[in-house]
Amino acid sequence: MSDFLSAGWSTYIALVTLVGIFWCIWLLFSQLKVKVKLKPDGEVADTGHVWDDDLRELNNPLPRWWMWMFLISCIFALVYLVLYPGLGSYPGVLGYSTDGALMNSMTTANDELKPVYAKYVKMDIEQVAADPKAREMGQRLFLNSCAQCHGSDAGGGKGFPNLTDGDWLYGGSPENIKASITYGRAGVMPPFPQLDSNQIVDVANYVRSLSGLPVDSQKTARGAAVFQANCIACHGPDGKGNIAIGAPNLTDKTWLYGASEVTIIETVTKGRMAMMPAQDKVLSPEKIQLLTAYVWSLSNNKQLATK
Amino acid sequence: MSDNFLDGKPVPIEVIEESLYEVRRKIYPRSVTGLFARWRFILVFGTQLLFYGLPWLSWNERQAVLFDLVQRKFYIFGLVLWPQDVIYLTLLLILSALALFLFTAVAGRLFCGYACPQTVYTEIFMWIERKVEGDRFARIRLDGEEWPWGIKKWRLKLTKHFLWLLIAFWTGFTFIGYFTPIETLGLSLLHLSLGPWQTFWLCFYSFATWGNAGFMREQVCKYMCPYARFQSVMVDKDTFLVTYDKVRGEPRGSRSKSVDHTSLGLGDCVDCSICVQVCPTGIDIRDGLQYMCIGCGACIDACDQVMEKVSYPKGLIRYTTERAIEEKKSNQSAIRHILRPRVLIYTTFITILSSAFLFSLVTRNPLRVDVMRDRGALAREVEGVRIENIYRIQIMNSSEHLMRVRVQAKGLDDLKILNSQGKEIEEIEVAPASNQLMPIKVSTTIGQNDSGNYPIYFDVTAQEIVGDKEVIRTRDEKSTFIIPR
Numbered sequence: 001m002s003d004f005l006s007a008g009w010s011t012y013i014a015l016v017t018l019v020g021i022f023w024c025i026w027l028l029f030s031q032l033k034v035k036v037k038l039k040p041d042g043e044v045a046d047t048g049h050v051w052d053d054d055l056r057e058l059n060n061p062l063p064r065w066w067m068w069m070f071l072i073s074c075i076f077a078l079v080y081l082v083l084y085p086g087l088g089s090y091p092g093v094l095g096y097s098t099d100g101a102l103m104n105s106m107t108t109a110n111d112e113l114k115p116v117y118a119k120y121v122k123m124d125i126e127q128v129a130a131d132p133k134a135r136e137m138g139q140r141l142f143l144n145s146c147a148q149c150h151g152s153d154a155g156g157g158k159g160f161p162n163l164t165d166g167d168w169l170y171g172g173s174p175e176n177i178k179a180s181i182t183y184g185r186a187g188v189m190p191p192f193p194q195l196d197s198n199q200i201v202d203v204a205n206y207v208r209s210l211s212g213l214p215v216d217s218q219k220t221a222r223g224a225a226v227f228q229a230n231c232i233a234c235h236g237p238d239g240k241g242n243i244a245i246g247a248p249n250l251t252d253k254t255w256l257y258g259a260s261e262v263t264i265i266e267t268v269t270k271g272r273m274a275m276m277p278a279q280d281k282v283l284s285p286e287k288i289q290l291l292t293a294y295v296w297s298l299s300n301n302k303q304l305a306t307k
Numbered sequence: 308m309s310d311n312f313l314d315g316k317p318v319p320i321e322v323i324e325e326s327l328y329e330v331r332r333k334i335y336p337r338s339v340t341g342l343f344a345r346w347r348f349i350l351v352f353g354t355q356l357l358f359y360g361l362p363w364l365s366w367n368e369r370q371a372v373l374f375d376l377v378q379r380k381f382y383i384f385g386l387v388l389w390p391q392d393v394i395y396l397t398l399l400l401i402l403s404a405l406a407l408f409l410f411t412a413v414a415g416r417l418f419c420g421y422a423c424p425q426t427v428y429t430e431i432f433m434w435i436e437r438k439v440e441g442d443r444f445a446r447i448r449l450d451g452e453e454w455p456w457g458i459k460k461w462r463l464k465l466t467k468h469f470l471w472l473l474i475a476f477w478t479g480f481t482f483i484g485y486f487t488p489i490e491t492l493g494l495s496l497l498h499l500s501l502g503p504w505q506t507f508w509l510c511f512y513s514f515a516t517w518g519n520a521g522f523m524r525e526q527v528c529k530y531m532c533p534y535a536r537f538q539s540v541m542v543d544k545d546t547f548l549v550t551y552d553k554v555r556g557e558p559r560g561s562r563s564k565s566v567d568h569t570s571l572g573l574g575d576c577v578d579c580s581i582c583v584q585v586c587p588t589g590i591d592i593r594d595g596l597q598y599m600c601i602g603c604g605a606c607i608d609a610c611d612q613v614m615e616k617v618s619y620p621k622g623l624i625r626y627t628t629e630r631a632i633e634e635k636k637s638n639q640s641a642i643r644h645i646l647r648p649r650v651l652i653y654t655t656f657i658t659i660l661s662s663a664f665l666f667s668l669v670t671r672n673p674l675r676v677d678v679m680r681d682r683g684a685l686a687r688e689v690e691g692v693r694i695e696n697i698y699r700i701q702i703m704n705s706s707e708h709l710m711r712v713r714v715q716a717k718g719l720d721d722l723k724i725l726n727s728q729g730k731e732i733e734e735i736e737v738a739p740a741s742n743q744l745m746p747i748k749v750s751t752t753i754g755q756n757d758s759g760n761y762p763i764y765f766d767v768t769a770q771e772i773v774g775d776k777e778v779i780r781t782r783d784e785k786s787t788f789i790i791p792r
Contacts, residue, residue, distance in 0.1 A: 031327060032326060032327060032328070033324045033325065033326055033327065034324070034325055034326075034327050035322050035323070035324055035325075036322070036323060036324075036325050037321070037322055038321040038322065038323050059325050059327070061325070061326060061327055061328050061329035062327065062328050062329075062530070063328065063329065063330075063331045063526055063530060064328045064329060064330050064331070065331070066328065066530065067328045143699070143744070143746070147681065147683070147746070148682070148683045149683050149684075150683075151681050151683065151684045151687075151697045151746075152681050152697050152698070152699045152727065152746030153697050153726075153727035153746040153747070153748055154727065155687065155695070155697065155727075155748065156684070156687070157683070157684030157685075157687050158684075158687070160683075160684065164727075164728070164729070298728075301728060
């Protein structure tokens, strides 16, 4: 696996590395001895190198272990380059990669955590949710993986569902919640280019009337017909939605994108695309179990309190 | 180089080859007694009593000094420091550096000679060596070729290394005792159930102690230690250093005690070479100031004893300054030069920094608060009447007592705080030396303010329950409240 476009670069780098190491070894052995002048009285003078007029270089030999350390470093470098990746694109005998090391430590961590989760995996979601310790763990998982969109309090925001209000686009049973987390959801409201702007204003008024918001009665009456012709396939004839495809219930007071006439007109005109990403690649099944219990507990507090 | 002349005729210069490396010549320092040896003994004893003893003290039913790396909590008697308190470590290091500057400017390598672990452990190991193998000449004889490897030599060497390793091992054990509770560490050592890292550090530290204090010794100072090199930069003409008084001592030479040496043209140095024999780095102080000199003062003690014996005045080798020697002044006049600008500047810095350090430690607030605004969602409408922002508030209790905490928000009219379940937040209990993270909702009425970013403040008040008393701790943490268009 080379990061370079041409294999030549890999060879070039390997060559520079190896030549460098062998040059270091050659340098060491070629410089083992130094020529020094002998004074007439037999005493050793300096090496003859003089700087700044009077700065003379003496020979103060280094300890021999210092030389061995140098040599050992060179040998270590060679052994390392055989075992580990480092010579161009040569992967090394041990087959080590940072990617593999990460995977290994993830597996180890997951194995270590297994006994912590083991007890919860066997329980029903309701039982898990009743366990304060499990909820605490669930909350931490939520803050790490979910709070970016749904908010730290799980209260959601525009386009991101509120998970605490008991209103569910895809159903609020533990199984439904688990499916939403594991496989993700894609919520699509198609745009309606076939409707003219008057029709859209009419249908927006009708939709607002379903949850008792103030509307123009004439427009609402006209809008009812538009609704029956275009919207009931997903939202149902009574506007109560369909959790099988995530079509929102329009009769409650929960609005994912907003309840104002302007917003609803925008929703119908341009459509909406929403995406809950699948977590099965990111989170282990044990973690999803705890998360499901935590999310379920958010809107079933009373039920938990009576238990 | 100019040509050499001998008897007026140029002499051809002979050139020989010399190795750039040499085998270390083992140094056999002779034992020494005296003022500076006593000071070193006191400092070795003091520092090691501290080092070996500290982990065994307890405080509030826990180890008094423990650096718990796993929990990231650092216990120093009544103080529990968190990673957030790293500023204290920074200050401590700056203070240590300044103290090193100051000591070096005043009296050279005091740290090297008396308190550096390398010196301290070498001193301990040499003491054992002396007790087992004898003093300098006995050791030289023992290592010499004329003494073959027999039962006695084996016995002495093995005893020495056994004792060395014992101390090295205990040092390693003590060292990891600062990072894992030393009593449980002792138990798991007895059960041979140490963890892999504990075993590694135990072996590594023991090996390093044994190797550095037993074998490397002066080579650590000469070839490895960076402080030794840069300390010489801080020495000036007025720095007190271990100095041989050349003016008084030269020309050196042996003489009969009965003769007046001045009439022979000799100086006070009797050339007994004891100053060289006692030197732990194997140098001759009479060659002048050298980078190998660790300033231990062993040669001063040794020379003073010789001077006493030959009834010359003491202090041929003494702590004095370059200026005093040059200008032939007494130490009294040299002392007057101690208060020079750099010394005063170092002292001022140390005084200011250490007072700031102590002041901030004493008045340290064990309550810490972090407020993090949710980044994903800016703001949301609640039931069409209120506008809501979400925060995560982290309350950290770094004291060793329970805290009861109340949180208030200020900075905008009609601010209300709810927990993530939408309920009023009662008192939050934060256990000793722990922290609590909770998402909170903060809301205000719609229409009271224009859209924009407003600074708001979280007023956190904690009652720290100390025995039957309550101490009030407060923190103000700033954050931003966003009102969207």
